Amino acid sequence: MLNEQEIKEIEAVAGHYPMKRAAGIDALKIVQKHRGWISDEILNQVADVLDMSATDLDAVATFYNFIFRRPVGRHVILVCDSVSCWIMGYDTIADHLQHRLGIGFGETTNDGRFTLLPNVCLGACDRAPVMMIDDQLYGDLDAEKIDKILASYD
């Protein structure tokens, strides 16, 4: 069930637009911040709050990269695979991450710690290769640095 805090945040952001349904993306992100991902049950409830159909909201949810319709780990790793990072050694760091975590892209570690996702350009090409973990950006990556970074997450 959506809690009061979530409903309050959704209604506040809905005030930024002339139509409630425009806040769909914001609303899903608010709920995801609290719950990690968007279950069918929650999607239906958010749609109710926004006076729209769940099908319409799901069409939106499945279009955007950062709305997760499946459970994810405690931390989401986004690895940039676009051109500057590709030149600067994306292949090596992508291999290292998969090997170190024991999972492929789109998968979550057994302990629920990390989900590994590919991502388009993160806009930090002067520090390539880069990745983000949750809201934190990491640049100038190599295998050694990645190991240190991973160790700092619980």
Add this chain to the structure above:
Amino acid sequence: MEQPLTQNIRPDRPPLNLTEYENAGGYQGLRKALTQLSPGEVTQLVLEANLRGRGGAGFPTGRKWSFVPMGDDAPQPKYLVINADEMEPATFKDRLLLEGDPHQLIEGIIIAAYAVQAGIAYIFLRRAYVTASQRLKTAIDEAYAKGYLGRNILGSGFNLELYLHTSAGRYICGEETALLNALEGKRAIPRSKPPFPPMVGLWGKPTTFNNVETICNVPHIIRRGPVWFKSLSRVPDGGTKIYGASGKVRRPGAWELPMGVSIREILEEHAGGMQDGLSLRAFLPGGASTDMLTAEHLDVPMDFTSMQEAGSRLGTGTIVVIDDRTCIVGLLGNLMQFFAQESCGWCTPCREGLAWLAKILNAIEQGRGKPEDIDHLRLHTRLITLGRTFCALAPGAMEPLQSGLMYFEDDFKRHIHEKRCPWR
């Protein structure tokens, strides 16, 4: 060399708060615009300054503003949307301005909104720019508290509400009509044009779009005038430009330089030249969707007109340097994979065409290419063009491919003949 856009930006400290920004001359352009100038006079100054849009298309900003219906009969409310999506691969120039001096952007937004008499403005920010989001929120709150946003700004009778919308990802959101749909809470699929957004945009109302860097120039133009602004540039386009370089150069980064500096100057003086043992083979001058150029173009000035004459585009002005140890075919495969994945799926040439081209390029890269593949690729660069697709995404994807085939056909042939990538 004057650097108005980055004068307040220091990498080692947080951005100026509102009071510090005012002490550095900030919000004086706003004061002048709202208390001494009519909206038409603001637009006229921007027109005379020859400010061209920094998002990539280079459309004159003053002319764009002049398309918006004005006067009592104009539909209300009117909207201003700041495109801070910056998802063109290899582009990181707006990040510098968003994180480095958020009040400069807010001041520009208020002046621009006044010029087109927009009552509501949105900043459409990409999800990955978390620091920018936090700093913008703080700065917007400060501007409201000081009375620069809200009702009756500086006693002028002008009202403006400014909202920050943080996106949930997808390259197509940078296309302005797709962005309209994203802001309305829909799938970000482009709309057909006409009608054009200045007339019929967000929720059917007049909507003006501007890029972050474009808007950051506006306070300076109003405060110091069009003659000064044009004097910053080495070419007829006014102002400075944030240029960038990534790839295997010694010092990748972004720098504010006079509009029209040469590519050589950017890469050798500012980016420090190539890393040891590498030489420059090619570069993408302004992001992933610009035509590749080669060492023979290093002395071309980086401005809209010169880059077009050289067979490419200024685009976002952030250069991707391709060294002699990087495989051009592999790089084109990476670019095409990006465009295929980011296609919104609405029109067939883009949804189907780009995916096939990515497959062909990856097959060649992996040594499974056939001699006729080169003709297939070339044919598609002539088929997937503006007018056959719903928006500019797929035609943009053809730009690096067609130039890659033109300059480096032998690389493709070597892959196919040797049945492997010779660069691996």
